[in-house]
Amino acid sequence: MHDLRTIRDDPEKFDAALAARGVGQAASRLLALDEKRRDITTRLQQAQGRRNEASKAIGSAMREGDTETADALKAEVADIKEEMPQVEAREREIGAALSNELASLPNLPAIGVPHGEDEGDNEEIARWGSPRDFAFSPREHADIGPALGMEFETGAAMSGARFTFLRGDMARLHRALAQFMLDRQTQDNGYTECNPPLLVRDEALFGTGQLPKFADDLYRAGEDHWLIPTAEVSLTNSVRDQIVSDLSQPIRLTALTPCFRSEAGAAGRDTRGFIRQHQFEKVELVSICRPEDAGAEHDHMVASAEGILQALDLPYRKVLLCTGDMGFTAKKTFDLEVWLPGQNAYREISSISWCGDFQARRMNARYRPEDGGKKTAFVHTLNGSGLAVGRTLVAVLENGQQEDGSVVVPPVLSSYMGGREKLVPHG
Incomplete structure (x- = not known):
């Protein structure tokens, strides 16, 4: 607002x-x-x-x-x-x-955000890691996954397109990734783990900007509730209609939740595989801070997401989005795009946005500055993925694939996988 x-x-x-x-x-x-x-x-x-x-x-x-x-x-x-x-x-x-x-009007871009119409006008800021040289032609995850427990047909049979059933070691690897992400964000990066509601009312989605403009992208649950498209909604609204008494340090929140999106605006995109699902899990990062802390907090959130990719040894690039590619509520957004050798392309795995006071005005979320006066000010909010679990699973499968169809498990996940070092195709 x-x-x-x-x-x-x-x-x-x-x-x-x-x-x-x-x-x-x-x-x-x-x-x-x-x-x-x-x-x-x-x-x-x-x-x-x-x-x-x-x-x-x-x-x-x-x-x-x-x-x-x-x-x-x-x-x-x-x-x-x-x-x-x-x-x-x-x-x-x-x-x-x-x-x-x-x-109905989007947030205004911050100074320094490149002007442009679409993703073709985004600016690459940095790259990390080198794509692996394969001795064979790398395959896409949709070709590797079924023999390892990624069952597209089983999911589609019970729920329709863009639903997937994970079984056995594939399901365990998915869980291991999520737990590893949560542990890193809470133990190393200062985020407090939360377990928020998955059903929210209209005003919560209005507060974070999904309603009224993007109702078609959401799933309604009865007359009074919606399924969250991201834990950003629940976490950010935790300060709705509040005056935060002490914001000398940013409030950093994280949650692992299912997310539900109709993907109404994505017809024909990524219909094959595990990249664009109606139901997926994500470790979300949210920060509520003073305006003067927002720049440093944005950098911290980006680094928190980058650290996961680096620990998993997944090559990626950091991109500054142009004005035409940013989300509705964002003033400035960095995307992290992970390398997928099966597609021979970088694909988005995290989008990290500074929203200024745009969401705070919609939520009436304020704080009391430390000067001791009676006047209050609107907080600044930030959000990002740390990371999208399903897309990270896709990246692990494609980057760790072997010629025999097995997949090497990243060493940092070994303890979460009971010591398993590989996913091996089942007969």
Whole structure:
């Protein structure tokens, strides 16, 4: 959500920032609605003041025996009372229209974010690791997986397309990855593990920006709840409608949860394999901090995700997203893209975003600055994957594959796998 005061202060700058996100001018429309709302509010306040003033005057006129004046004042008060509900309804109508307009607009890009239309305009920042030289033609995970317990047909038979059934050592490797990620984030990177709800109400999804714009990407569960598309929703909303008393240190939260997405906007993309599923697991990272800490916190979150890839010895690159490729709530986003030899390409495995106070305004999440004053300020929020478990499993399979169809388990996972060093095809 945007601050109307900043739009009033520099509407041209606001429209220019929206244009970088591919959105048409909106400042004049927003300010016209704001002016109407403020005019109506002033009119209401004046009517309420006059009603109170006239009501007091009625008592004075009655005590003085001036019935004519008292009757005139009573008539005036009656007219005001009759008119006010209509004016109040109009105020609510204009306020709702203004809120809806503001809620439909994406966050503004931070300074330094490259302008562009799509992923082709993103900027590569760095690479880590060297893709392995194979003595054979590497295969995609969808070809390796079935013999190791990745059962696409079993999942599809019970649930439809984009659902997968993992069995045996494949399921254990998936669990091992998730547990390893959680341990690293909590023990080394300062995140507090949480076990949040998987069902949330409308206001939670509004707070983090999925509603109302992206309802088609979500799964509804009854009339009052939705399945979370990411634990970002639950973790970030943990400070909804709160004033955080002490934010001298960032609040870092992590959770391993199932995530549910309809993938309505991804028709025809990654229909084969385990990359784009309707149900998947992810270790989510969320940070709530002061504005002055957000830059360093963004770097810390990126490094926390990178550390997982490095520990697993998975080559990757870091990419700064352009204005046209960032998510709706983001001011600045780094993507980590892992190397998949079967596809001969880097593919996204984590997206780490600084949202500024955009989500905080939608959630009314504030903190009290340390100067001791009564004034509060909106927190800044950040979120990212640390990591997407299924995509990491895909990367482990493709990078660790052997010519005989087996897959080498990364050494850091050995203790989580009961000492197993390889996944071997079953007969």
